[in-house]
Amino acid sequence: MSERKGTFLTPGVEEGPPINTVRAAAEDRRAAAAPAAGEDRRAAAAAAAGVAPAARVALVGANGHGRWHRRVIGALHDAGRVRLVALVDTRPPEEEPTAPVPADTRLFTDHRAMLAEVTPDVVVICTPPHTHLPIARDAATAGADLLLEKPPVLSSGEHEELAGALATTGRVAQVGFQALGSAALTALTEAVAAGRLGTVTGIATVAAWQRPDAYYARVPWAGRRFLDGRPVLDGALANPLAHAVMQCLAVAEAVGGGPVEPAGIEVERYRVRPIEVDDTTVLRVRPRHGPPIVAAVTLAGEDFVAGEVIVTGSAGRAVLEYPTDRLLLPGDDAPREVPGRRGLLENLLAHRADPRVPLIAPLARTAPFTAVLTALRAAPEPTLLGDGLVDAVGEGPQRVLRIRGVNEVLRRAAERGALPSESGVGWAVPPWRTAAAAPTHPWRVDSARAE
Numbered sequence: 001m002s003e004r005k006g007t008f009l010t011p012g013v014e015e016g017p018p019i020n021t022v023r024a025a026a027e028d029r030r031a032a033a034a035p036a037a038g039e040d041r042r043a044a045a046a047a048a049a050g051v052a053p054a055a056r057v058a059l060v061g062a063n064g065h066g067r068w069h070r071r072v073i074g075a076l077h078d079a080g081r082v083r084l085v086a087l088v089d090t091r092p093p094e095e096e097p098t099a100p101v102p103a104d105t106r107l108f109t110d111h112r113a114m115l116a117e118v119t120p121d122v123v124v125i126c127t128p129p130h131t132h133l134p135i136a137r138d139a140a141t142a143g144a145d146l147l148l149e150k151p152p153v154l155s156s157g158e159h160e161e162l163a164g165a166l167a168t169t170g171r172v173a174q175v176g177f178q179a180l181g182s183a184a185l186t187a188l189t190e191a192v193a194a195g196r197l198g199t200v201t202g203i204a205t206v207a208a209w210q211r212p213d214a215y216y217a218r219v220p221w222a223g224r225r226f227l228d229g230r231p232v233l234d235g236a237l238a239n240p241l242a243h244a245v246m247q248c249l250a251v252a253e254a255v256g257g258g259p260v261e262p263a264g265i266e267v268e269r270y271r272v273r274p275i276e277v278d279d280t281t282v283l284r285v286r287p288r289h290g291p292p293i294v295a296a297v298t299l300a301g302e303d304f305v306a307g308e309v310i311v312t313g314s315a316g317r318a319v320l321e322y323p324t325d326r327l328l329l330p331g332d333d334a335p336r337e338v339p340g341r342r343g344l345l346e347n348l349l350a351h352r353a354d355p356r357v358p359l360i361a362p363l364a365r366t367a368p369f370t371a372v373l374t375a376l377r378a379a380p381e382p383t384l385l386g387d388g389l390v391d392a393v394g395e396g397p398q399r400v401l402r403i404r405g406v407n408e409v410l411r412r413a414a415e416r417g418a419l420p421s422e423s424g425v426g427w428a429v430p431p432w433r434t435a436a437a438a439p440t441h442p443w444r445v446d447s448a449r450a451e
């Protein structure tokens with residue numbers, strides 16, 4: 001990135017333009033209307049070469065996971081594919097040594113001011129989940145396409161509202177479910193479609209992570225169900241393990257030939273800390289068509305399980321470790337890595353250049369995920385697991401809590417499709433069910449065991 005001026009952000013100089021004065025705002029508007037000389041030259045060179053000019057990208061939410069986006073954008077900026085025209089954050093952007101902020105990138109503390117003055121082509125939104133809808137709506141109205149972090153919104157009502165705003169403005173939203181761009185997932189769904197697993201009888205995911213105390217102390221919305229009167233829903237399924245759920249829904253989409261329509265939901269939710277949401281959850285979704293889906297996940301695991309998607313069929317079983325793209329198909333001796341991930345931002349750029357290129361994670365594809373979140377909003381407070389069941393390991397902010405035996409409980413749930421309360425787990429509580437959810441019988445796993 002030739003025009004980068006280094007990694008150090010100087011408060012008052014790079015923290016944002018003096019957007020509070022009328023004169024400065026007028027100057028900024030003029031500057032935005034007339035592209036910088038370098039930008040002009042690049043656009044002319046691109047036109048001469050017959051390639052689309054670099055898309056003008058703004059990032060809202062520059063810290064936290066936003067730093068990962070800065071690295072992705074930085075590489076595309078260096079390649080001349082995009083120009084990082086603005087960073088927006090209510091806090092000063094932290095240093096990101098591998099993706100220093102380009103010299104002519106504008107810094108703002110308010111996304112509306114940025115939209116008015118910079119008019120980006122693409123806005124990447126990486127702010128806390130409860131802020132997504134208003135920022136996304138404003139960005140689409142300002143004429144930008146979106147890369148919107150997951151969970152895109154927090155209810156089906158919000159989903160409809162955003163879908164409506166996109167339809168009205170003619171803009172598109174790609175949602176930050178990056179694991180959907182994995183070649184390993186495609187290999188799995190192709191195997192399912194080709195009938196290699198026979199009739200699919202169950203789709204499940206199991207993951208066991210650990211989060212230290214510092215994780216819940218890092219931001220005000222961590223572990224909250226509501227903040228400032230707004231739903232936040234920062235539970236294990238909605239946030240850190242959202243990808244596990246979405247991968248299952250993508251497999252179910254391949255099995256059923258279309259988006260999953262959840263007909264009934266059963267869930268057992270637990271927590272090991274005085275948080276408002278679950279850190280340990282077993283969810284079973286019964287779609288209107290197709291096999292049940294079970295997600296058995298924890299942030300209080302004993303042993304680390306990165307995240308497996310287990311597809312059980314009448315003719316065999318497949319396992320995808322979605323964070324590592326390692327895939328085991330029927331007949332394989334061992335899991336093999338299926339390398340290759342299409343980047344969400346690159347895919348969005350390709351779609352903008354040629355709408356025949358489908359988006360990997362368009363908002364519409366995430367509707368079943370949001371439907372699940374919507375149903376879970378009505379679930380009661382998660383059950384607090386007490387001292388006798390939980391071990392503390394480590395000290396200070398890095399202390400983690402682990403539920404004794406939880407890995408085995410979750411593994412069993414994922415393999416058999418049974419909730420902990422159906423498997424005789426001593427600490428399990430009866431599931432909460434949506435009205436439409438009748439108890440679902442665990443799926444048969446005989447053929448899976450024979451693999």
Ligand SMILES: NC(=O)c1ccc[n+]([C@@H]2O[C@H](COP(=O)([O-])OP(=O)(O)OC[C@H]3O[C@@H](n4cnc5c(N)ncnc54)[C@H](O)[C@@H]3O)[C@@H](O)[C@H]2O)c1
Binds near residue numbers: 063149
């Ligand atoms: N795709 C993934 O794998 C992945 C991984 C981590 C987080 N996420 C998602 O990214 C989003 C952000 O998560 P995080 O953990 O980085 O959160 P965070 O709270 O650590 O960081 C969010 C940043 O946004 C800023 N911010 C908050 N409100 C703002 C506003 N109104 N305008 C501008 N800036 C604002 C904060 O100051 C902060 O710098 C969430 O939706 C989260 O679920 C996705």
